[in-house]
Amino acid sequence: MTRHARNCTAGTVYTYHERKKDTSSSGYGSKEVRLGKDSVKEFDCCCLTLQPCKNPVITPDGYLYDKEAILEYIIHQKREIARKLKEFEKQKTKLETEKAELCKAAVEAKKTAFVKKETNPVADNMEQKKLAVESQVPTSLSNMETGKDKTLPSFWIPNLTPHAQPTQVKKPEEKVRCPMSKKPLRLKDLIDVTFTPIKDGDSKTALIAKQARYVCAVTNDVLGNSVPCAVLRTSGNVVTMECLDKIIKKDMVDPTNSKKLMEKDIIPLQRGSSGFSGAGINLKAKRDGAALQA
Template sequence: MSRHSKNNTARGHFTYAEMQMLDYGTKKQRLGRDSLRDYDACYLCLQTARDPVCCPEGHLSCKECIFENLLAQKAEIARQAKQLELYQAQEEKEQELKEAIAQQVILSEFERSQMGVLSKSRTVRGQTADSAKIADSPLVQTHSSASSTPSSVNSKKRPFELDEEELERMSKQERIEVAKVLEAEEKAKKPVLPSFWVPSLTPSNKKTEFKATKHHTMCTAGEEEHKLSLKNLITVQFETAVDDNDGSDPKLAKKSAICPICRKGFTNTTKMSILRNCGHVFCDNCCKQFVKKEGKCQTCGKKTKDKDIVSLTSEGSGFSSGGAKEAKKFDVAFQ
């Protein structure tokens, strides 16, 4: 029988020690208490929240931190809106330039065709399908329907009138079609095998359309972002108790948050609820037994409905019963 060793590679499977030495595949490890923030810690600065506030989903943060975050998001939204305006203005300018070039091509071809230098079949306008669109236009249809009506119904012929808006629309549509044909001809002139070192000839040289990614200020504490504004913030009011078991100076005694009803201290394993209208925090058991049944806050006496109760989120204690938090690392598997 062979001697067991941590580096024994003759077996058909990996031992635990060998798995820990691997640098590929999927690795996961449960996070301990030191890797999780406290129940009263801000999710932005990760310190004990000062002037704590929470969003409608129960994510706790410092008042100063969330204000700075919202201001930064608004500045980013304004920057993206300004960049979008510049992009749209540039697109309009380029489109106007293309239409101007197309208009000049149309005029030059018209002059040459009138002089008998250029045949109509070889013009750029002959490659477009404007004739079919003009035939289907409401102006032509109205004129044809008016001319086809019998004389008994309409004894007087209605005079033919040119609609300036319709003419402008048809002219613009013709310029757009000619611009597309010119762009297609320009692309066809490029070599089949482009010189990849020239930026204008690279196959991946495509102009991406700019889109604004942010339109509202969001709360990023949870897995799914949700809208957040200053009006929706809830001021959190923890009831604190002084822990003087060590008999030290009362001024240096540690203060901890407790439930106002059962007087039990809050931890990461405690499920807590906050009242939206007053901001007082209770444990879930006391909230169900007293606050929901009586319909008022047990601290200040304000009326409370079920929709005013918000559950505060916590990252847990690191144990399976208090919230399973794992860190995973993905890498290319051994082949």
């Protein structure tokens, strides 16, 4: 029987595998995971519903939405903004009323103090001397030695119990923002998109069940997450970036309707990924957890 010099757990180095195992079991430290193809949205799916679009529209930043879903989102956001604005205006009116009442009370207090001083100046001088004595540093640690027992609030008396102020409502932003790019989104900025369906002769299989659903409007190349593509604003057709570079950009004319194109009329479609590292998309997800203190 062979004799081993050291056991498998007698290593002097805290290995990567041991560190990952301890991190996952303890819940401390940062966790990273690489997303697979099943976790990535398809290029022709809505960014809100994650389903193939029935009436696809695209934003100027290249994010695809179903028209019904993005309209519901815009309406919901406008209602929320109106509700928050109403709440903010109500709070503003309340604060202005309270401020006016405090100013009025301060003016009345000054008037009362002035009348009191003019009618009895001797008593006013005695009160000033009393305040000067109370403002001196007390010799005792007790707060009740200088007569503060009547001014300090008591937690057992309801009207003297300190209460927390309500949370101040901040003025909401009045612009609806895109849920993906967080940039201002307007209804007139949405562009209708036309996908060219593939001609495979299969009319029985549902569209969502097909792996290849659409092709380039010019070259008939199959579109997918691994194929970069763009939308032409003039026609709404989807073409591949390869077709765009080799054919369309030479004359800057839309081949489907012969309209002149400009750089702003070419909108790269924000796609998912094929799951491979060469897709050029970041597929890593990271969550920072609590760190162990030495």
